Amino acid sequence: MHLPPHAPEVFETSLPWVPGYSALGADFVSPLAPTPLPAPYWVGKNLPLGQALGLPDTWTSDNEWLHAFTGNRNLDNTSAYSAVYSGHQFGQWAGQLGDGRAITLGEAAGYEFQLKGAGPTPYSRMGDGRAVLRSSIREFLCSEAMHALGIPTTRALCVTGSDAPVRREAIETAAVVTRLSPSMVRFGHFEHFCHHGLHDQLRTLADYVIDRFYxxxxxxxxxxxxxxxxxxxxxxxxxxxxxxxxxxxxxxxxxxxxxxxxxxxxxxxxxxxxxxxxxxxxxxxxxxxxxxxxxxxxxxxxxxxxxxxxxxxxxxxxxxxxxxxxxxxxxxxxxxxxxxxxxxxxxxxxxxxxxxxxxxxxxxxxxxxxxxxxxxxxxxxxxxxxxxxxxxxxxxxxxxxxxxxxxxxxxxxxxxxxxxxxxxxxxxxxxxxxxxPQFVLRNHLGELAIQAARVKDFSVLEDLLNVLQAPFEAHAHHQDWADFPPDWASAIAISCSS
Structure with a gap:
């Protein structure tokens, strides 16, 4: 697959980047840089997580961080990549898959930083490598809702948006969610190397997971x-x-x-x-x-x-x-x-x-x-x-x-x-x-945040994030969000493109 040439500027950060998974080599990852998006803007920001990671207090008002988390800047001392894996989808062997729209920037503070929606990769399978605003907002909110519920999950640091068009069932706008995890290794990684008879690589992967996490x-x-x-x-x-x-x-x-x-x-x-x-x-x-x-x-x-x-x-x-x-x-x-x-x-x-x-x-x-x-x-x-x-x-x-x-x-x-x-x-x-919990991320609540964000109103998303980060508490100003879903909620259709 031909990837467009691009050379984003380098942004120097104070994060202690380490090689992490990318050190396993070319059989496991494909080095590449994200594809920039024009005129990015902040959509959602997870301030407590940013603080826990040691990001500067000004990161949410700094255009350099905005561009970095959109894929418009290369981070210092990192080697961005996408990973290969395979898997079973809906019970059937699907063959080689891989990070089709996700690019990992690197590892720091115990997390892999990954941009979801950062452009095409060698595993995009003719896709555009992009994510749309609605799906990015849903992942951002639900990651943090699950974390607050005490359920193990990947985390979400922020969402950035761009008015660049992306075609799904209709024309939508692009977005990038920065998600974090100690590891993005999936069952499908092991299936990939086993299926192709790459047993040395399979052992290398298993040893990496054991030594790092088990x-x-x-x-x-x-x-x-x-x-x-x-x-x-x-x-x-x-x-x-x-x-x-x-x-x-x-x-x-x-x-x-x-x-x-x-x-x-x-x-x-x-x-x-x-x-x-x-x-x-x-x-x-x-x-x-x-x-x-x-x-x-x-x-x-x-x-x-x-x-x-x-x-x-x-x-x-x-x-x-x-x-x-x-x-x-x-x-x-x-x-x-x-x-x-x-x-x-x-x-x-x-x-x-x-x-x-x-x-x-x-x-x-x-x-x-x-x-x-x-x-x-x-x-x-x-x-x-x-x-x-x-x-x-x-x-x-x-x-x-x-x-x-x-x-x-x-x-x-x-x-x-x-x-x-x-x-x-x-x-x-x-x-x-x-x-x-009194509050969970029901589909209609996510839809309220999405519809407001489409007209550049991110206040609903911010309020909803604050509520979901304390789901067991009463929130007097948003008690209606703990009530029954409205009739129109049953018409919300969520599919694999969501």
Whole structure:
């Protein structure tokens, strides 16, 4: 693919850049510079993250930083690149993929800095390498919303925009989101080298991940005798356990990823690649948030099983290093115990119980069955249950009003109260408040920020970011954002191009 010539000016920063993943060499990355965008402007800025990274206080008012995070400046002591990987998409082998519209600037302060939408790369597959304003705003907001919810995720430092046209279903404007992660390595990286028989490179990649992020795998005999002391089997088990915990957190908060391809699965158990995601409005295990998912492969209730399928693909990719199928299966089998245990713990906490029991499990299942039958709003239910359990007012009907069949929830609330009476926990209210957010990034809230940003009004985005960064607190001036979605929200279509 012919890439346009460009030589952005160099911008010197004080960040301590290190080679990081790019040091693995030409089999892993393709060096290239971003393609500049004309007349960039700030769209969204994450001030707390900038401060944590040690950026100067003036970075948000400095045109040099604006141009740097748009791809119009090369950063000093960095070697920008895009990475190659492969993967399964919608259950089918898709072959070579790679960073089609993402360019990593370098690594500093423990993070890889990546520009998403920075122009074509060798892996763009005839695409333009650009991102549009709407998708960039959605990723920016959701990354930070998930972080505030305590869910492992890539981070988002800023979004910059340009009036340069980008064609999707219609002509839109360009944007670049600067996202950060300790590593962008995906399951698909391992699949790529295994599929092409590049076993030396596969070992190099696995050793890099182990040495950087899972050093305990060098002592694999401490994990389980069933792993044979094999560090790569131990790596598979570590990733399996992290993925199980991540999926439990997604399901507990009602988060739909929408496109759980193996190339969108993080080797660190992070939420990666925010495309057609959605937080549930009405609770429905069969809900499909991605309008490109015509078969419903990635429906909300299927996500835990899809994660296990993806882990199985990772296990297959690691087999040249693990060698013994029994060791790989032993590592993968831990998911079947770890996920239910993690989910039970999360749901018990939402109910205000310190630890899960058979009784809290029954309470959870009965509740979810009732919510699904009546399509009860997921986030509002948990928020109201927290308030109801605090009020102790028999005339408080805020929970039962969510159900058309109030008799079913009345019986459930009685069981809930009786179980708390039998197993009192002094910090029950605090536990519920910490696990039941009042605010999540519903599709219509993101749409409000997007529509305002299209006319250069970024105040809605800024206010929404501030609210999402404190999702468990009350925000009196924006309490309507915790209310039911408007009727028009159901018409919002989110697809893989979003």
């Amino acid at each position: 050093p305990q795998c060098r002592h694999a005999d401490a994990f389980s005798a069933n792993l044979g002391g094999n560090p790569y089997a131990a790596l598979l088990q570590c990733v399996t356990l992290r993925t199980a915990e991540l999926l439990a957190q997604w399901q507990a908060v009602g988060f739909c990823h929408g496109v759980m391809n193996t190339d969108n699965m993080s080797i660190l158990g992070l939420t990666l690649d925010y495309g057609p995601f959605q937080f549930l409005d009405a609770y429905d295990p069969a809900h499909i948030c991605n309008h490109s998912d015509h078969q419903g492969r990635y429906a909300f209730g299927k996500q835990p099983n899809v994660a296990y399928w993806n882990l199985f693909c990772l296990g297959q990719a690691l087999m040249p290093l693990i060698e013994d199928q029994a060791w790989a299966m032993s590592a993968l089998e831990t998911y079947k115990e770890a996920y239910p245990k993690a989910f039970a713990q999360r749901m018990a906490a939402k109910l205000g119980f310190e630890r899960p029991t058979a009784a809290t499990g029954t309470l959870t299942q009965d509740l979810l069955t009732a919510m699904a039958a009546q399509r009860v709003d997921y986030t509002i239910f948990w928020s109201r249950l927290t308030q109801w359990s605090t009020a102790h007012d028999p005339k408080d009907h805020r929970v039962r009003d969510l159900f058309l069949d109030s008799a079913s929830i009345d019986a459930w609330l009685l069981q809930f109260s009786e179980l708390h009476a039998q197993h009192p926990y002094a910090h029950s209210t605090e536990l519920m408040q910490k696990n039941n």
